Amino acid sequence: MEEALFNFISNYISLSNEEKEAILDLDIFRQVSKGTVLLKEGQKSNEGYFVLQGCIRTYYIIEGEEKTTAFYTEMEGTTPHCVLNNKPSEYYIAATEDSLITISNANMEAEIFQKFPKFETLCRILSEELLAKEQINFNDFKTSSPEKRYINLLEKRPDLLQRVPQHQLASYLGIKPQSLSRLRTRITKNNKS
Amino acid sequence: MEEALFNFISNYISLSNEEKEAILDLDIFRQVSKGTVLLKEGQKSNEGYFVLQGCIRTYYIIEGEEKTTAFYTEMEGTTPHCVLNNKPSEYYIAATEDSLITISNANMEAEIFQKFPKFETLCRILSEELLAKEQINFNDFKTSSPEKRYINLLEKRPDLLQRVPQHQLASYLGIKPQSLSRLRTRITKNNKS
DNA sequence: TTCTCTTCTTAACTTAGGTGAACGCTTTTA
DNA sequence: TAAAAGCGTTCACCTAAGTTAAGAAGAGAA
Numbered sequence: 035m036e037e038a039l040f041n042f043i044s045n046y047i048s049l050s051n052e053e054k055e056a057i058l059d060l061d062i063f064r065q066v067s068k069g070t071v072l073l074k075e076g077q078k079s080n081e082g083y084f085v086l087q088g089c090i091r092t093y094y095i096i097e098g099e100e101k102t103t104a105f106y107t108e109m110e111g112t113t114p115h116c117v118l119n120n121k122p123s124e125y126y127i128a129a130t131e132d133s134l135i136t137i138s139n140a141n142m143e144a145e146i147f148q149k150f151p152k153f154e155t156l157c158r159i160l161s162e163e164l165l166a167k168e169q170i171n172f173n174d175f176k177t178s179s180p181e182k183r184y185i186n187l188l189e190k191r192p193d194l195l196q197r198v199p200q201h202q203l204a205s206y207l208g209i210k211p212q213s214l215s216r217l218r219t220r221i222t223k224n225n226k227s
Numbered sequence: 228m229e230e231a232l233f234n235f236i237s238n239y240i241s242l243s244n245e246e247k248e249a250i251l252d253l254d255i256f257r258q259v260s261k262g263t264v265l266l267k268e269g270q271k272s273n274e275g276y277f278v279l280q281g282c283i284r285t286y287y288i289i290e291g292e293e294k295t296t297a298f299y300t301e302m303e304g305t306t307p308h309c310v311l312n313n314k315p316s317e318y319y320i321a322a323t324e325d326s327l328i329t330i331s332n333a334n335m336e337a338e339i340f341q342k343f344p345k346f347e348t349l350c351r352i353l354s355e356e357l358l359a360k361e362q363i364n365f366n367d368f369k370t371s372s373p374e375k376r377y378i379n380l381l382e383k384r385p386d387l388l389q390r391v392p393q394h395q396l397a398s399y400l401g402i403k404p405q406s407l408s409r410l411r412t413r414i415t416k417n418n419k420s
Numbered sequence: 421t422t423c424t425c426t427t428c429t430t431a432a433c434t435t436a437g438g439t440g441a442a443c444g445c446t447t448t449t450a
Numbered sequence: 451t452a453a454a455a456g457c458g459t460t461c462a463c464c465t466a467a468g469t470t471a472a473g474a475a476g477a478g479a480a
Contacts, residue, residue, distance in 0.1 A: 125366070158350055158351035161358050165354050166306070171365070175369070176294070177294045200429095211428075211429090392457075402438085405458090410436090425477085425478080427476080428474085431470100432470090433470085434468080436467080436468090441460105441462095442460085445458085448453100449455085
């Protein structure tokens with residue numbers, strides 16, 4: 035399974051065996067089961083998460099309602115905001131499936147950047163790339179109606195529709211579960227007629 | 228004016244005079260006047276923009292309509308998506324005010340990272356920070372109604388309401404200009420009664 | 421099994437944003 | 451200077467999402 039990570043990294047930089055060892059030595063691989071909460075609102079943390087297998091999500095609880103804002107699946111990951119600003123987290127992170135993830139932390143990063151500057155290059159590229167993706171996602175969201183967003187999702191991440199509960203998907207699309215349900219019947223009816 | 232940039236950078240790393248010189252030698256400072264289009268849809272580019280004074284925005288033209296998705300003001304900046312994926316740009320970037328900005332390019336970056344690895348650290352930190360901010364913005368947007376978004380904007384970036392045309396603000400909030408206008412009168416009426 | 425909790429769906433009603441059109445006002449352009 | 455274009459606002463009507471409530475299906479626990 036660690037191979038998946040090295041494969042992913044090899045898209046960006048090449049790793050010597052020594053460097054691979056250094057990563058394995060960090061002991062960052064964790065198996066988490068469905069429903070496990072990795073980060074809670076109000077909690078401070080300096081951990082970053084990267085999904086090798088499975089799915090995790092971030093969500094807020096606003097006026098008693100869960101609002102899912104992101105899903106991370108294979109070869110995706112996130113460093114929570116609270117790690118960067120060192121304030122209590124405003125949101126939760128939990129596994130929506132049994133998952134294999136890496137959990138890294140800020141100190142460990144500093145150390146390895148020193149030993150292998152190459153890793154800093156990797157992290158810079160990854161976060162620039164992520165930033166660009168995030169901006170495109172945001173742009174798409176802003177410039178689309180809920181219905182278009184759903185259709186977009188059908189095209190771009192069809193797996194999510196299968197592996198994730200509808201009510202989580204709904205808030206991810208910025209609407210209520212009832213509206214998502216209605217929207218889906220509206221679309222299938224129109225396609226038939 | 229260059230001082231503003233060095234001040235900003237000093238929040239993250241300290242620069243020697245030699246390093247400051249290296250930046251100045253890059254000759255990246257540009258004065259652009261209101262309306263100047265920096266990047267067009269369909270165009271390839273490897274330039275990044277950073278605002279020292281003024282305001283630039285990114286916008287799409289979708290079915291003949293401008294959709295503004297971001298504003299960048301003092302000490303904010305962006306590397307367009309097309310620079311990172313090396314494909315034609317999907318959106319425009321233009322100055323909404325007479326502005327003083329830096330225009331850097333990818334080659335120049337590679338060169339300076341080599342000479343001064345410190346700059347790569349700076350760029351990694353900046354883009355991680357930006358990514359986190361972008362995610363928070365996205366989360367706020369997803370979990371709010373247009374009205375709440377407007378009220379949020381009133382609190383967080385009141386300057387924008389003053390310096391930017393209403394119709395650009397409207398699409399930035401994900402609604403039509405007419406709706407923004409209605410929404411504003413609704414809010415002020417409710418506050419009075 | 422039975423009970424409970426969660427998830428998803430449907431329905432009726434309300435509300436807010438979209439649409440198309442019109443009107444002043446300002447800015448640009450001819 | 452006159453005409454045109456752009457911008458912000460208002461209105462009436464339409465449409466889709468929010469709200470509240472109810473019920474069916476499935477999962478998990480006692």
